Amino acid sequence: MAPGRVGVVGGGLAGLSAVLSLKQAGYDVHLFERSRLLGGKATSFSVGGVEVDNGQHVILACCTEFIDFVQQVERRDGIGEPLLRLQRRFQATILQPGGDTQLREFPLPAPLHLAASLARFSAVAPGDRLAIARAVLAARHPARDGETFAAWLDRHGQTVAARRAFWEPFLVPALNAPLDRVGARDALFVITTAFLRAGAARFGFCRVPLGEIAERAGHAADRVVRRAPVTGVEETAGHVSGLRVAGHLEHFDAVVLAVPPARLASLLGEPERFGVHGLDRFQTAPIVDVHLWYDRPLGLDFAAVLDSPAQWVFEKAPGYLCCSMSAADKYVSWKSEDLVDLCREELARVLPALRTAGFRHGAATRDRDATFIPLPGLPRPGPRTAVQGLVLAGSWTDTGWPATMESAVRSGRAAARSLISQLGEIDG
């Protein structure tokens, strides 16, 4: 009989997806979460009596593992209504004072599915449209070692106008960092995964608060311990043997550590002793979200606001607009009321319907360390460590994806697979 008591540290999507996979394989799974909420970065809380998500949390249809994770939760809890909403076809409105334009997908094979729309993309001159199309196709070829995406854009003849109207609106939020700080490889991954496959770029979001999905996933664990910061890992003769939780030792046959790099470093004390290297190379960037409630539906789907700190806006529920400000170093310290005023003014500039709609209230949420920056050449560890039975998960680990919910779910599943291959499946 294989040993079966597993401790999972961190109740974010990485930890929760590991829990679901390990339960499916028959393990006895104990989840430890330092805060009172499950979901980690993808959670929700009450702001002025309204449940809001910690950030806008958009997905694309290419986030197949996250979508599968949510469907796993639906099946487990027998939920009839889908918890996710996905566009039937990719469509994004580009808002600017001179008039809107749209990018949308046509029912054609890739890459033609976006070509027709790009050919009419009036936010840039015809020469830039052609240059953007060429660069999208060139994304299939590998980038140079250590190259930033800004350098790659230079090499592919992208003008300031093309960056402003296309590359920045799509790639800065996807990677949550300025384009001169991110690796070209990570950006090309996003382009090929989202734009070079028909149907892949369709936007979506959760129809229920993210915290609800996390709580439902947490039900799969045999035990969930909240407000339980894990402070250390015990190993005996090269095999993990337990966790230090709130001053006492709990025995485990295997452990998944699904916490961000800085927390992992302090939890392990000497990460190198566990074969974990380079944690101090991870840097983070902030995201600010501004939530605005109006007295009527505005009929707005997903829209980028050009040359505006509001960046992206969508109507999450009738009359409820979310603005997402990525790489928001400049705004993260602003007071909530100033952020609300800023976004209201920015949106009123480009959305005439707002001038007559009654504003009810607004709120801002922010996370200074929202995601890690995919710096050029940043090494990301895989799930395995030098200690038998001890594996890592987290959206920052080596999934190939930027810091997204998709990456978190992929990492949790990969960690579970690695443990199962080390320990074996449990029968019965």
Ligand SMILES: Cc1cc2nc3c(=O)[nH]c(=O)nc-3n(C[C@H](O)[C@H](O)[C@H](O)COP(=O)(O)OP(=O)(O)OC[C@H]3O[C@@H](n4cnc5c(N)ncnc54)[C@H](O)[C@@H]3O)c2cc1C
């Ligand atoms: C504002 C914002 C907007 C975002 N927008 C999007 C988006 O639109 N689309 C998208 O796909 N992604 C988005 N993301 C990114 C996405 O939310 C994250 O990449 C993903 O949720 C990270 O999951 P994780 O499980 O790897 O880490 P985390 O969510 O950070 O989970 C780690 C968990 O471990 C717990 N923990 C830490 N230390 C300990 C300890 N010692 N003991 C016990 N528990 C511990 C933490 O409390 C936390 O719950 C956004 C993130 C933010 C913050």
